[in-house]
Amino acid sequence: ELKVEQNPLFLSMQEGKNYTIYCNYSTTSDRLYWYRQDPGKSLESLFVLLSNGAVKQEGRLMASLDTKARLSTLHITAAVHDLSATYFCAVDMDSSYKLIFGSGTRLLVRP
Amino acid sequence: NAGVTQTPKFRVLKTGQSMTLLCAQDMNHEYMYWYRQDPGMGLRLIHYSVGEGTTAKGEVPDGYNVSRLKKQNFLLGLESAAPSQTSVYFCASSYLTGGAYGYTFGSGTRLTVV
Numbered sequence: 001e002l003k004v005e006q007n008p009l010f011l012s013m014q015e016g017k018n019y020t021i022y023c024n025y026s027t028t029s030d031r032l033y034w035y036r037q038d039p040g041k042s043l044e045s046l047f048v049l050l051s052n053g054a055v056k057q058e059g060r061l062m063a064s065l066d067t068k069a070r071l072s073t074l075h076i077t078a079a080v081h082d083l084s085a086t087y088f089c090a091v092d093m094d095s096s097y098k099l100i101f102g103s104g105t106r107l108l109v110r111p
Numbered sequence: 112n113a114g115v116t117q118t119p120k121f122r123v124l125k126t127g128q129s130m131t132l133l134c135a136q137d138m139n140h141e142y143m144y145w146y147r148q149d150p151g152m153g154l155r156l157i158h159y160s161v162g163e164g165t166t167a168k169g170e171v172p173d174g175y176n177v178s179r180l181k182k183q184n185f186l187l188g189l190e191s192a193a194p195s196q197t198s199v200y201f202c203a204s205s206y207l208t209g210g211a212y213g214y215t216f217g218s219g220t221r222l223t224v225v
Contacts, residue, residue: 031210033211043154088153101153101155
């Protein structure tokens with residue numbers, strides 16, 4: 001059974017600092033997704049990672065994928081308040097058609 | 112395009128009442144999903160469908176039923192609501208493109224069972 005674990009679950013950081021969110025998954029997966037959710041809102045797609053070693057960057061966020069370690073990271077560089085949100089990773093497989101989510105990381109960026 | 116539309120957006124039910132949540136998509140997507148979101152637990156898959164007339168169980172299917180009689184609609188039913196079903200429900204649809212599935216999520220339905 002595919003399981004996805006994120007850590008930390010809550011992250012409070014100062015503006016200007018760097019930090020990394022980790023996403024581990026239990027079985028071989030075809031794809032790894034990162035989403036952002038603002039309070040009371042739906043999910044916004046950030047990145048889709050398809051293969052081992054894949055790296056994608058958008059602004060202050062960079063996501064990477066290590067399929068051998070079954071690990072993805074979301075790195076935040078020089079955090080700003082606007083990045084405060086909950087971040088989810090999720091994985092799916094062609095064989096199951098299911099998108100399974102981690103528990104999410106609630107990020108709070110303090111001035 | 113409207114994307115994925117969920118109705119209603121808010122609902123309060125009494126224990127034991129029944130209701131149906133409607134998800135409609137206008138993108139001709141094959142795959143549709145129902146999730147529930149509870150604090151600290153992320154999104155958990157309730158049921159999903161890989162095409163018109165098909166449904167399958169997800170991670171937390173108990174207490175829910177679904178139907179997909181038309182490709183564009185995916186209905187989630189609660190036959191006898193319980194307080195444990197208080198949650199935010201999200202519908203999603205997807206299609207395969209460029210080696211990955213493009214998922215589109217609805218805006219959510221906030222359900223309270225008292």
